[in-house]
Amino acid sequence: MIDNQDLTRYRRQMMLPGWGPEGQERLKQARVVIAGVGGLGSPVGLYLAAAGIGHIRLLDGDKVELSNLHRQIVHSMCDIDRWKVESARDRLQALNPEIEVEALGSMITADNVFDLVGDYAIVDAMDNLQARQLLNRVAVKRGLPYFHGAVYGMEGRITTIIPGETPCVSCLYTDVVSGDLPVVGTTPAVIGCLQATEVLKYFLGLGDLLTGRQLIYDGLALRFHEVKVKRDPKCLECASKYSFSGGPV
Amino acid sequence: MSILVRISPLLRSLANCQELHTVSSGSPLDCLLDIAGNHPALRKWTHDKEGGLLRQVQFYVNGQKMEAEELERPLKDGDEVFILLGISGG
Numbered sequence: 001m002i003d004n005q006d007l008t009r010y011r012r013q014m015m016l017p018g019w020g021p022e023g024q025e026r027l028k029q030a031r032v033v034i035a036g037v038g039g040l041g042s043p044v045g046l047y048l049a050a051a052g053i054g055h056i057r058l059l060d061g062d063k064v065e066l067s068n069l070h071r072q073i074v075h076s077m078c079d080i081d082r083w084k085v086e087s088a089r090d091r092l093q094a095l096n097p098e099i100e101v102e103a104l105g106s107m108i109t110a111d112n113v114f115d116l117v118g119d120y121a122i123v124d125a126m127d128n129l130q131a132r133q134l135l136n137r138v139a140v141k142r143g144l145p146y147f148h149g150a151v152y153g154m155e156g157r158i159t160t161i162i163p164g165e166t167p168c169v170s171c172l173y174t175d176v177v178s179g180d181l182p183v184v185g186t187t188p189a190v191i192g193c194l195q196a197t198e199v200l201k202y203f204l205g206l207g208d209l210l211t212g213r214q215l216i217y218d219g220l221a222l223r224f225h226e227v228k229v230k231r232d233p234k235c236l237e238c239a240s241k242y243s244f245s246g247g248p249v
Numbered sequence: 250m251s252i253l254v255r256i257s258p259l260l261r262s263l264a265n266c267q268e269l270h271t272v273s274s275g276s277p278l279d280c281l282l283d284i285a286g287n288h289p290a291l292r293k294w295t296h297d298k299e300g301g302l303l304r305q306v307q308f309y310v311n312g313q314k315m316e317a318e319e320l321e322r323p324l325k326d327g328d329e330v331f332i333l334l335g336i337s338g339g
Contacts, residue, residue, distance in 0.1 A: 026324065040339045068314045127339035152338040155258040175304035176335035177294065182262070183338055216333070220258040221268055232316075 002028060004132055006098070016206075023204045028054040030203045033120040035108065035135055037088040039188030040125035040149050040195065042074035047196035048123075049092040053203075055100050056092065057087040059116055061107035071185035102232045108134055117144070119204075122200065123195055124148045124169070129176045133237075136161075136169035136218045140238045147198050148172075149191040153182045154219030156191035159229060160210045164242035169230040172214070190217055250326040256280040256291075260280040264281060272330075278320045280330050296333035300338045305335045 002024050007014075010024050030053050034041050037060040057122060063089055064072070065077045070137040072084075079087035085103035092101045106112060108126075113134045120141050124146060126132050130149070139161065146161040148169060161168055194215070201207050216225040233239055241249050255271040261268055266288040274281045281302075285291040296307045307317040309331040310324065324330065 036339045038339050108331060125339050127337065129335075129337045150336045150338060152336045153259045153262050155336065157331075157336065173337075174334045176337040177259070177305045181259075181338060188339065190265075214301075216257070218258045218268075220262070223313075227312045227314065227331065229314055 001025065006052070009096075009098070012246055013051065016072075018206050019204060023206075024052060026203050029058070031055040031118075031120040031144060032123060032199060033059060033117050034123045034125055035117075035131070036071075036125035036127060037067065037074065037084040038062075038127060039071040039151065039185065041088070041123070041199070042072050043086055043189050044123050044125055044149075044199075045074055045092055046095065047193060048199060049096045049099055049101070051200055052096065052149045052197070052198070053099065054118075055102075056089050056121055057102040057118075058092075059104050059105060059106065059108060060084040060186030061105055071120070071183060071188055072160040073185070073189070084151050091163045097192040108182045110134055114138055114141075116158075117142075119144065121199065122146045122201060125192065125195070128170040129173060132169050134175075137237055139163055139167050141242055145202055147195045147202075149188075149195045150176075151183060152177070152193055154184050154188050156217035158198070158210060158217075159212055159214040160196050162204070162209070162211055163238060164247065166211045167231045168235065169231045170237040171235045172203065172229060185218065187217070187219055215246070250272050251325070252280060252328050254284060254330045254332065256284070259290070259315060259330070259336060260294060260334055261330065263294050265287050266291060274324070276321045276323055277310060277330050278302065278331075280324070281306070281308075281332055295332075300312055307333045307335055309333070317327050 056209045064075045083105045086106045089101045089103040108131045117138045140163045150157045214229045279306045
């Protein structure tokens, strides 16, 4: 149950119609895994912790480097060479000691991904397609909501995946561009904040989720484009699991 | 006939080309080849050395995703094509 301190801490957000103490209690009970504690995972973690998501699990197998700090704002100079999950956990707990933050410093593999995710809602803040596809497999098999974001340069993408209702990651991507590509810190900041917004809306039942749609952020022209995305009837991950009317096969 | 083609921010950064292009006819694939004719750097990110389209290239027409088998379908006057690369940075 939320207490007096919660009522003070979260008062301004609970004023939003449809939120209130009941919504705040739902956030307190919510379980979210943030896969990747880098450019996207930094704002996602900070805003979900600040909003009072009660159980946050951080996944990342890397250590903090100087070259991360222009975009991975959850970490600081004093965190260089620390595990990212430990640095981020300390920052989130300092921001909100009332929530539970777990730090799992493992690389995501096919052997461990089901255990790492459990039954938590998944925020995809990864930096490679292979790990995204592993997380997607868990989401599809277990019917977990999946909040996808991706960035490079001054471009970002976001969509919300509800297995059985929307395309999955494997429906969306056949391949991705690779190489040492640019990224500007404000791009994952924009996309990560939108991912966190979707997570909060999902648990609160507020508004319309970004399902069946993908938002494309163009930081150069400062425009957002919305495109429709659809399930791939030949998708190796979701086509055999869910019928095209929405339910399990 | 006029077709508006939009190039994604990442792709136009990599190929140093502008956002909007007007093409007079053709399919989504023809639009890309038309623009790449004037911006050779584009091809490095969209085609392999043998001239095949890379799987990382994505096409949307009027906001709808095009599948591989739809890329040679003729476009209509007023259609809008959006060409992007699949991205995975975080």
